[in-house]
Amino acid sequence: MASGVDLVIFGATGDLSRRKILPSLGALVARERTKLRVIGAGRSHDTTDQFRELVKEASGNPALAATAEWVTLDYADPASFAPINALITGTAVVIFYLATPPETFSPILVAIANSAMVTKGDPSRRVVLEKPLGYDRKSAKELNAQLATAFDESQVYRIDHYLAKDTVQNVLAFRFSNSLFEPVWNRNLVETIQITVAEEEGIRQRAGYYDQTGAVRDIFQNHVLQLLALVTMEPPTTFDPDYVRRAKRAALRAMSPLDVTSAVRGQYEGYLDEPGVSLESRRETYAAARVSIENWRWDGVPIFVRTGKALRRRATEVVIKLRDAPLDR
Template sequence: MSDTQHVTADRSAPDLDVVIFGASGDLASRKVLPAVGAVASRARLHVVGAGRSDLSNERFRQAVGETTGRTDLAADADWVRLDYGDPATYGGLLQALRRDAAVYYLATPPSTFAPILSALASSGLTHRGDASRIVVEKPLGEDEATAHQLNGQLAALFDESQVYRIDHYLAKDTVQNVLAFRFSNALFESAWNRLLIDSIQITAAEDLDVGHRAGYYDHFGAVRDMIQNHVLQILALMTMEPPTTFDAADIRDAKTRLLRSVRPLDPSAAVRGQYEGYQEAEGVAPGSRRETFAAARLNIHNWRWQGVPIFVRTGKALRGAVTEAVIKFREAPHLHLAGRPVPPIPTLLMIRFQPHEEVQLRIGAKVPGAHFELVPAGLSLEYRRLARGPLPDAYENVFAEVLEGGHSVFPGPDEIERAWHIVDPLLRAWEAEGSPVKYARGSWGPAEADALIAEHGGGAWIASAEEPGISGV
């Protein structure tokens, strides 16, 4: 939306200060501020940037205008310089507030969360149970112990209703539509179990390398950056039992119950890799053993999924940029023609979350003509066609939910800690010894990942864009 096309919020809309800690940083400029601009017509917003940079109001207003596309937000914006860990420096922030309540968005490194939260409370800017909204970005902790510590601090200072823990993947329309797809379509829900599903794969691949995030990435790596949060959240929605209702609390409970059925990752059923040239990136420690690729088999020990192999993989500098889940159904009994078996076509259900949000079903169909020959064919649902326009960015959905005070796209504290419980044994084992295997840029990762899935009952990795009968990205 251009600065000449903005719509003024109506009088019933929320009246909020949006305080963005780290507003001069990359995350704020790429994601947070554009999302604020996208939802600005739904509320009366006053943008306040807070950080350690010595930035003038004029320069910050220029940045707000460029990133939000809204001159009204830019003209009214304020910058406050402060020390995150010193509550005495928060006086300028208190003076900058103009609205009835405030959203405090922490677009800062995880190490700053604790001092900012403490300073907000001790300076009187927030109180337990008031209208303040606290938004924290992943990663939420570095392991189960630090996640528990962060959740303890949030619980001590705020009501749970005030806290919004971001996993922006949960705000993608296709991720939310997993619930609709599963629980409003009897055809698929009746087949969603160990009796008819052969295996499940989840891929979260990026074709870019670590780039300017090398310093951050070398500390956290692929498991902390992707598997602990995005991948396990997708897995939970794909495999959880039906929630009592679609209210946020019931969805959180259903996801937590599912994650409690997932056994901690076994290092003997996992592979780590590092793309060639990673150690030459600026910000990477010499001789770094940090993984830029991770693949693992997961086991869900409950009635629905007992014995179904589940595989996940994620990595940087891979052949394609795609996040998707592929469900492979068990093969039908083989047909025979003239005494010979007709080669079967495995039935695949692909749910793609990015770059294009869609669902595709790959089936076997007969080739037209006199001969009986099966070929792969696809049925497709593209969400952008349902929307009849561009789908909103995930961060736009995040902010819309925050403005409305909802929590359906935000994970709860129990599921976050349980996800860390699942990945912690793998991280401890990898950080104690050994090194990642090298893989070529532009590949699908190390060959050891192919051996992993072959040896543990999954056959081969499925890249849907390369599968016959499924349209590419």
């Protein structure tokens, strides 16, 4: 491909790619007429024809599927990445999208760095990583250090796809562009805040990932905390991304450590019967906690957060309960 954009999706036959990435790409290409080619890469021994059929079904875009390519590789073997290098040679822009379990990030990044597919600081070569970014603070720092060896920070995109939801994006406008609500958005008039991210479906075929991750790492420490930060942060100086990040970081730093006596974890009935789940697994599929933010705006306001799978209904909601008027008590 002499021009255009190549999107190399590692783990392209997985759940994230089928449910989120490919449908979005199909809509993008149809709307913007973007010249985009999808190169799928992974450990499954699919053929290019099989992958094109998957892209067609998931994206609903036959034109996108017609140009798709598939490469079978071993993440631990840098030599197996050579076909990708051959495919992207001459392409104007190449984006590497790691839609894989976190434990594969390191070998994939090593192979990309060692195969001359990228040049540090070259804006035409970028990398995208989906959450969770590591298992803890130590592994997250190690991942950032590894990224820095091959990519400049301007080439790295850490993605939490939840932030693209309309409901989430509207929180800032709802708060800071609304003279009715912002004046009451504090401890004086807010009694409680409740944040819920509930899913009806179970883990489907994701046992290999989910049983190692659980609800806390999969949803709580990214999606839920992002919502919490947007709801509780102070007004940013501007809506420039850097200022918004600073405001969110300040809100999260004011949050007290979780008290185990005010938190619960659970597992939905039938989880142990899911294919690939150990019969002795204690991995949580539900988590809830009471948290508090110790700053002027929210001191003393209880904040309840919860998330889970296989629940009664699907819901993403933030409930702000205002204090009752004296005569209503």
